Amino acid sequence: MDLLAWVVVGIIAGFLAKLVVPGEGPGGVLGDLVVGVIGAIIGGWLFNAFGRPGLSGLSVWSILVAFVGGVVLLLILRLLAGSRAVT
Numbered sequence: 001m002d003l004l005a006w007v008v009v010g011i012i013a014g015f016l017a018k019l020v021v022p023g024e025g026p027g028g029v030l031g032d033l034v035v036g037v038i039g040a041i042i043g044g045w046l047f048n049a050f051g052r053p054g055l056s057g058l059s060v061w062s063i064l065v066a067f068v069g070g071v072v073l074l075l076i077l078r079l080l081a082g083s084r085a086v087t
Contacts, residue, residue, distance in 0.1 A: 005058040009066050010036030013043075016063075017070030023078050035070050043069025 011029060014036030043065040047053065056062055 005062075006037055006040065007033060008058060009040060009062050010034075012036065012063050013039055013066030013070045016067050017074055020071055021074040021078065023074075035073060036066050039068075039070025039073045040066035041069065042072055043067070045069075046072070 010033045014032030014034065017035055017039060018032065040062070046069060047065050053061070
């Protein structure tokens with residue numbers, strides 16, 4: 001996938017993931033981009049592990065895969081931040 005497609009998918013997926021996962025997330029468009037792009041990598045890996053295609057260019061499927069990965073990433077970050085706040 002070319003760089004522009006990664007940026008677009010990342011921003012959309014990161015924004016949607018932050019809407020679904022409660023709590024404070026990384027701020028602004030740059031935070032959405034980082035969560036979405038890392039989420040795309042995680043989502044692509046997860047979907048491939050379960051026998052489904054991962055990212056396929058700039059498409060609704062790619063946004064869905066990146067969104068799922070973004071939600072997983074934010075949940076992991078919340079879990080780590082919560083356990084760090086307790087100690």
